[in-house]
Amino acid sequence: MTDAASASPKAPRRSLLQSLEIDxxxxxxxxxxxxxxxxFNMFTDGRFLTPRNIFNLSIQTVSVAIMATGMxxxxxxxxIDLSVGALxxxxxxxxxxxxxxxLPQTLGLGIGHPLIAPATMIAGMATGALIGAFNGWLIGYQRIPAFIVTLGGLLVWRNVGWYLTDGQxxxxxDSTFMLFGGIEGxxxxxxxxxxxxxxxxxxxxALWRARADKVRHGFPVKPVWAEAVMASLAAAAILGFVAVLNAYQVPAARLRRDFAARGEVMPEGYTEAFGLPISVLILVVVAVAMTVLARRTRLGRYIFAAGGNPDAAELSGINTRMLTVKVFALMGFLCGLSAIIAQARLQNHTNDIGTLDELRVIAAAVIGGTALSGGVGTIYGAILGAIIMQSLQSGMAMVGxxxxxxxIVVGLVLVLAVWIDIQYRKRTGEKS
Known part of the structure; x- marks a missing residue:
């Protein structure tokens, strides 16, 4: 036996991306x-990447991004759900x-009563969940295609909203309610x-815990240096984002008004940063909750199993009809939550609120890698898709x-993103 024959085969060298296991x-x-x-930063003479514009981009993205996680x-x-904007x-x-x-007039709670904001938000989210569950019942139990149910809902619910306010x-x-819109909170x-x-x-x-779980179950893990790099990147991204938001200073005129409202005089040279908006914090909480739901719960496993192969899922005992009701009820609940943030950001209810949001939400999910054929999708991808969509629109508006x-550009980008995703899945052998 030769030395070459007796030598143990060497493990193939892995590239940096393979070692880091980055998608x-x-x-x-x-x-x-x-x-x-x-x-866009180049064409706007450096205005696109300023702390002020990044702050505005963040609060403008939240409502669509929250709905995209449900989509x-x-x-x-x-x-498919074409009714999210109308809902x-x-x-x-x-x-x-x-x-x-x-609440303030009929029930006599009075302007600024502490119960107005929570009661209002509960009513909005409950309304969304109930309408979503009704859509799911029509789709799951009555076997009406989702396209038809939600297309009808697009027409019905927007005009129901119009009649509720008499078109006004x-x-x-409420001042407490407006804290959830962005700049006020x-x-x-x-x-x-x-x-x-x-x-x-x-x-x-979380990264350390995931590694420990893999080791405990005997699964292969990344090198320690790769884990350290990923942890450093995650921490740098979080702290960098916070640093940018903290760099956006509250205008001096607003600070003087706030001090005057308290009967005080603003000290000379006093400054204050806006910091993290409450609405962005809500998006982070939703993203974490939806990711845990998708990866760590029975409901999440059922959702992806039913999407991957509905017939096999039903034969294995999954109640796919009730699952449809739950998915659409969750979608409706997230529409109600998004309505809180969108209305608070605009500081009133207008008849055109949420117009074309259904297209932005679907586009965000698809650009984020969710397969229209079912069974494949990520929460972080949908959120990143929403950020890209909002950045594209805001950048074009700033350019003029x-x-x-x-x-036209947004439509072309959506088609291009789907085409790229199809080509990627063909090359990698993934389901398209």
Whole structure:
């Protein structure tokens, strides 16, 4: 036996990306997002990547991103929901009527009563969940195609919202309620840094816990240096985002008004940062909750199993009809939550609130890698897709692109993203 024959085969060398086990689709999306930001920053003379614009982008993205996380589950189960924008408008109308007319006037709670905001938000989210469950019942138990049910809902619910308010703009809103819209409700610099540090520690702990679970079950793990790199990148991204938001200073005129309202005089040279918006914090909580639901719960496993092979899922004992009701009820609940944030950001209820949001939400989920054929999708991908969509629209608006051409570009980007995703799945052998 020769030395060559007796020598043990060497393990093939792995590339950096293979060692880090980074999803190449996610990496491509991040690369496209970075390129998009750099291009718009160049054409806007550096205004696109300022702390002020990043802050505005963040609060503008939240409502669509929250609904996109629910749309992932809807599309994964091989359905579609065209009514999310109209449903948001109905929930917004219910909340507008509640906090402006019913609670303070009919029930006599009075302007600024502490129960107005929580009662209004519960009513809005309950409305969304009930309508979503009704859609799911029609789809799951009555076997009406989701396209037809939600297309009808697109027409029905927006006009139900119109009748609830008699076509009027409803306001002013409760001051506590408006804290959930963005600029009126922020955490300030110290608390933002504290939450950023806590989130970084939580991310590092989650990575360590995942590695420990793999080791305990005998699964292969990444090298320690690769885990350290991923943990460092996660912490840097979180703290970098917090640093950018903390760099956006509250205008001096607003600070003087706030001091004057308290009967005080603003000290000379006093500054204050906005920090992390409450609405962005809500998006983070939703993203974590939906990811845990998708990966760690029985319901999440059932959703992806039913989307991958509905017949096999039903034969294995999964109640796919009730599962459809649950998925659409969750989608409706998230529409109600998004309505809170969208209405609070606009500081009133308007009849056109949520217009075309159904297209933005579906586009965000699809651009984020959710397969229209079902069974494949990620929460983080949908959120990143929503950020890309909002950045594209905001950047074109800052450059001065006409609104019709903006919609043309968004439509082309959506088709291009789906085509790229199909080609990627063909090359990797994944389900398309």
């Amino acid at each position: 190449t689709r996610l990496l491509g999306m991040i690369g496209a997002f970075v390129a998009l930001c750099l291009v 992932v589950f809807v599309i994964v189960t091989r359905h 948001l408008a109905t929930c917004s109308a219910v909340m507008g009527v509640m906090q402006v007319w019913i 703009t409803v306001g002013p809103l 922020t955490l300030g610099e110290p608390l933002s840094w504290a939450l950023g540090a806590a989130a970084s520690i939580a991310a590092i702990w 692109v006409d609104a019709p051409f903006q919609n």
